[in-house]
Amino acid sequence: MIIDSHVHISIYNKNAVSLEEAFELFLKVMEKNGIISAIIIPDNIEGGDGIADLDKAIELIGQRENLFLLGSPQIIQRGSNELGKYQRLLKEEKIKGLKFFPGHDPYFPTDERCLPYYELCEKLDIPVLFHTGENSGDSECAKWNDPKHIVQIAKKYLKLKVIITHYYWPKLDYCYEITKDVSNIYFELAALADKEVVEKSGGIEKIREILRKTIFDRPAKVIFGTDWPMCEIENHIELVKSLGLSKEIEEKVFYKNSINVYKLDIVKH
Ligand SMILES: [Zn+2]
Structure with missing residues (x-):
């Protein structure tokens, strides 16, 4: 699973000419790879x-079970003004967490416009996810999402579940060291098996080494x-399977941790 x-x-x-077609394609790819649930x-x-x-994602998902969503507050355009909207969406369980895009957008995770969202998520026991690392062809943007800023947030909101995605590539060692002693930091593995990410981060063995240590x-x-x-x-x-984890730990990484952290109600048929 x-x-x-x-x-x-x-x-x-x-891969597709419309979002509808992209969504249909995703459903096929899920089935082909034995993915029973996803967070869009x-x-x-x-x-x-x-x-x-x-709005589009809600429309596409419709009544489908096992597909979940995060919210993505518009920090630059709307500051903290969407707090009420996201509070409602979280309480109605239309979304399972909030994602922040420092580096796509020019703001730091410590930006005071973000803080009310962190307070809300801490109060509701909902995770926040931070985009980190370089964007393809743009290394400058990584200054916005340096994990040193994320560590500050995790230490300020001790009960907040703070998830780092992309492991601040290509600086995996730095990210590992600076987050090592911060227990409310989580890692999510997106893009770590991507060819460009692997090459720039020191090769697949480096990625494996960091992931084994982190797990x-x-x-x-x-x-x-x-x-x-x-x-x-x-x-x-393939990357996760190549780590040589015990079955118990592999199951945690593949699905159990996500169910616990995002509080997903998975329907099994
Ligand atoms: Zn992404």
Whole structure:
């Protein structure tokens, strides 16, 4: 059983001509890879034809079981003004967490416009997810999501579940060291089996070494994700299987941790 906790519905890699087609394609890819559930992350760009925003994602999912969503507050455009909206969506369980995009957008995780969202999520025991690392072809942007800022947030909101995705690639060692002693930090694996990410981060053995250490330190806090469609689901499954984990720990990474952290109600047929 596998839950992919990080996918987007987009046509960025020209896999489909519409978001509807991209969504249908995702359903097929899920089935092919034995993915029984997924968390779809709407983009922080709204109303675009290239990637589904929250409204579009809600429409596409419809009544389907086992597909979940995160919210993506518009920090630059709307500051803290969407707090009421996200509080409602979280309480109605329309979304399972909030994702922040420092580095896509020019703000730091410590930006005071973000703080009311962290307070809300801490109060409701809902995780926040931070995009980290370089963007393809842009290393400058990583200054916005340096994990040193994320550590500050995790230490300020001690009960907040703080999830780092992309492991601040290509600086995995730095990210491991700086987060090592912060127990409310979680890791989600999206893009870590991507060719460019692997090459720039020191090769697949380096990725494996960091993941083994991280899973050893926090077996309940590492979550499987892929960043489909920009990354291949198959490579990510292969990466986790290549770590030589016990069956018990592998099950945690593939789905149990996600169920616990995001509080997912999975329907089994
Ligand atoms: Zn992503």
